[in-house]
Amino acid sequence: MALSLTAKTIDKYFGFLSQLDNRSKKNLIIKLTESIEEKEKKGISLKDISGAWDDSRESDEIIEEIRKSRVEKQDNIDFNEIPT
Template identity: 65%
Template sequence: MSLVLTNNTIDKYFGFLTKLDNKSKKKLIVKLKKSMETKEEADIDLLSLYGAWEDSRSSDEIINDIRKSRVEKNDLIDF
């Protein structure tokens, strides 16, 4: 996700950044340049994106555990 700035906002940042010393400006330029470099996407193994649920409990035991862990929303706490 990228943040898009308007020209007005960019001008405000630039006004602030022009007050920096040259060494700080150069460091900022290097960081901005590195952030613009495209990175190659690693190949994704589709087989690694899915799997089966592994559990020693039966389906009935899992369902009972889920039901027991539920919290009633009607329990309001007064402060």
């Protein structure tokens, strides 16, 4: 969201800024100019942030590995038996 100024407000700023030394004015001009120059937007391709699963194994092998890595949950947890 950009701030918009009225001509009267701009004149007030100019009145203050016109009292600056030339070096400060030039630096301010450079900063303002840089702020309005359009910078090249780097687009992100959907292809760059997503992709297919990359694995040399067959799908059945991957599924089997996932199943073997699962931890069985215990239904009967007795919190009184926790070692201290």
